[in-house]
Amino acid sequence: LTLLSQQFSQTESWFHRSAGLQSGSAPHSQLFPPAEGVMLPPESFKNRVVFITGGGTGLGRAMATVLSQLGAQCVIASRKLDVLQQTAEDICSRTGNKVHALQCDVRDPQAVSHCVDQMTSLTGLPDVIINNAAGNFICPSERLSPNAWKSITDIVLNGTAFVTLELGKRLIQDQRGASFLAITTIYAESGSGFVAPSASAKAGVEALYKSLAAEWGRYGHRFNIIQPGPIKTKGAFSRLDPTGKFEKGMIDRIPTGRLGTPAELANLAAYLSSDYASWISGAVMRFDGGEYVSMAGEFNDLRRVTPDQWKMMEAMIRSTKGS
Numbered sequence: 044l045t046l047l048s049q050q051f052s053q054t055e056s057w058f059h060r061s062a063g064l065q066s067g068s069a070p071h072s073q074l075f076p077p078a079e080g081v082m083l084p085p086e087s088f089k090n091r092v093v094f095i096t097g098g099g100t101g102l103g104r105a106m107a108t109v110l111s112q113l114g115a116q117c118v119i120a121s122r123k124l125d126v127l128q129q130t131a132e133d134i135c136s137r138t139g140n141k142v143h144a145l146q147c148d149v150r151d152p153q154a155v156s157h158c159v160d161q162m163t164s165l166t167g168l169p170d171v172i173i174n175n176a177a178g179n180f181i182c183p184s185e186r187l188s189p190n191a192w193k194s195i196t197d198i199v200l201n202g203t204a205f206v207t208l209e210l211g212k213r214l215i216q217d218q219r220g221a222s223f224l225a226i227t228t229i230y231a232e233s234g235s236g237f238v239a240p241s242a243s244a245k246a247g248v249e250a251l252y253k254s255l256a257a258e259w260g261r262y263g264h265r266f267n268i269i270q271p272g273p274i275k276t277k278g279a280f281s282r283l284d285p286t287g288k289f290e291k292g293m294i295d296r297i298p299t300g301r302l303g304t305p306a307e308l309a310n311l312a313a314y315l316s317s318d319y320a321s322w323i324s325g326a327v328m329r330f331d332g333g334e335y336v337s338m339a340g341e342f343n344d345l346r347r348v349t350p351d352q353w354k355m356m357e358a359m360i361r362s363t364k365g366s
């Protein structure tokens with residue numbers, strides 16, 4: 044079984060195989076195929092403990108899978124214990140490495156402290172912490188109740204802060220270094236209508252991580268941020284594009300012509316959390332197929348202009364004399 048798991052971890056995983064060309068992708072996305080397989084050398088995370096919030100589903104599950112394939116002992120934590128246990132079992136049966144499931148509502152600092160106590164008994168303190176848990180839904184801001192605002196900002200900003208502070212303090216006490224990674228979003232930088240609580244909270248997370256990168260380097264702690272663009276997960280798309288009507292428009296504005304894949308995100312997260320990235324701290328890595336700059340550039344809609352239309356426009360411009 045161990046041999047089989049090792050062979051498996053060195054080749055490709057179940058979810059990598061499913062990461063082919065997605066329906067709705069532009070033809071030129073063939074030029075940007077999502078790479079299959081695990082990027083880092085096998086056993087890059089051997090003897091390492093990785094703690095991932097929201098690790099039972101979507102991108103958290105993908106990151107746990109890759110890190111487990113690379114030899115890590117993973118601890119995944121969120122509210123739904125049954126979901127976590129199923130994921131832990133699935134990953135462990137495929138990689139042969141232990142995955143622990145712990146119930147934890149990150150909004151509750153006491154629950155976070157209890158979860159860290161449990162993890163300490165199971166695995167000891169982690170070497171890698173990935174703050175991935177989040178809540179979000181689209182809603183016009185004038186329809187938001189105070190509790191709607193609070194439900195998102197409590198998970199995203201307070202939850203990340205409670206987890207980071209609890210683990211940070213204990214690691215400092217034990218004189219242990221660690222890599223902290225936060226998963227934010229491209230609109231943490233720009234802000235975005237219709238997801239104002241998420242945008243505000245994610246921007247807060249980025250400020251927290253940049254602050255701690257400066258403050259806690261002296262304790263051996265690195266802090267980095269990944270800002271993903273759209274990656275199809277049930278959690279995100281069911282709450283942000285419930286009718287499925289916006290997906291095509293979204294793909295049209297991504298220069299690489301497709302959505303990201305969980306496997307691609309997981310490889311980047313593994314790299315940033317690994318020793319290969321030990322000089323990277325305070326970094327914000329945009330991971331969006333070019334969507335952010337594509338939405339920002341004033342003239343980017345000119346992509347729709349045909350060669351004939353360019354000929355005509357150039358003639359008009361050249362014929363202009365004076366101002």
Ligand SMILES: CCCCC/C=C\C/C=C\C/C=C\C=C\C(=O)SCCNC(=O)CCNC(=O)[C@H](O)C(C)(C)COP(=O)(O)OP(=O)(O)OC[C@H]1O[C@@H](n2cnc3c(N)ncnc32)[C@H](O)[C@@H]1OP(=O)(O)O
Pocket residue numbers: 177178179180181182186187188189190191192194195228241272273274278279280282283284289290293
């Ligand atoms: C142009 C179109 C673009 C399409 C985009 C498509 C794809 C995505 C592209 C990019 C994505 C970028 C960023 C993504 C960021 C993410 O974070 S995605 C991850 C999303 N995953 C989750 O949200 C998982 C966890 N979520 C939840 O558990 C719940 O959704 C919730 C966050 C609501 C928390 O659950 P719970 O604590 O049980 O809360 P309640 O149900 O009790 O609700 C609390 C209050 O919030 C109000 N509320 C709930 N839903 C809505 C809603 N849809 N609209 C308005 N208000 C809502 C609820 O009424 C409660 O308030 P009151 O007590 O009633 O006042």
Ligand SMILES: NC(=O)C1=CN([C@@H]2O[C@H](COP(=O)(O)OP(=O)(O)OC[C@H]3O[C@@H](n4cnc5c(N)ncnc54)[C@H](OP(=O)(O)O)[C@@H]3O)[C@@H](O)[C@H]2O)C=CC1
Pocket residue numbers: 096097098099100101102103120121122123124126147148149150174175176177178179198202226227228229270271272273274275276277278279280
């Ligand atoms: N998919 C995308 O396109 C993008 C995603 N992101 C970010 O990626 C991350 C993962 O999102 P994704 O995988 O798509 O969506 P999911 O909904 O699958 O992931 C969110 C996870 O957070 C957990 N969670 C929610 N509330 C709490 C809580 N109070 N305490 C502990 N855990 C909680 C959920 O588990 P449970 O319900 O068991 O608590 C769930 O596993 C998020 O940070 C999201 O903001 C950013 C940009 C784009």
